[in-house]
Amino acid sequence: GAGVSQTPSNKVTEKGKYVELRCDPISGHTALYWYRQSLGQGPEFLIYFQGTGAADDSGLPNDRFFAVRPEGSVSTLKIQRTERGDSAVYLCASSLKSTGELFFGEGSRLTVL
């Protein structure tokens, strides 16, 4: 596809469960970002990949959150032992270069019951 694709669009899970959220960036974009957005707020940075490596993971809130991008394309955000406070929309973005224009996906809405 032409844009950033995120799956699932909606995920409802129970407290304590493990969740994976997937992002397929625009073809050829080397930079990939994960953000989290709560209702009425702007997105908050989680992690940034340049190629396969996590260049900046300073936004990850704690060690329950982890992200990978093994082949430099698709990325997966993994959340262990989910808590109700993890409920939010998780947004993925990609960019042709690290200082370029970011293009966002539609997001994955996570609800932890």
Place this chain on the structure above:
Amino acid sequence: KQEVTQIPAALSVPEGENLVLNCSFTDSAIYNLQWFRQDPGKGLTSLLLIQSSQREQTSGRLNASLDKSSGRSTLYIAASQPGDSATYLCAVMDTGRRALTFGSGTRLQVQP
């Protein structure tokens, strides 16, 4: 730590008006500033990207300006239409890191 503030938080105008949305940031050491539009329940759509060396960018009825030294940007929307109703977000990328810092947005409603 970079902080981005957007004023006003919400704005309602009649169709046809020209309007200005404001964005301010605390650290002027930035690579670029980007304006986004977000419709309810949707992702972000990039509107304009201004590099730190630029003063303004234009796209159709939209014009964004950047005054890096004073830490301000404005988004000007000419001849507003009901289809412009959305939340507009401003974000800056610092020179020290490659992450965007966002404001909380301005929720715009254009009344027909």
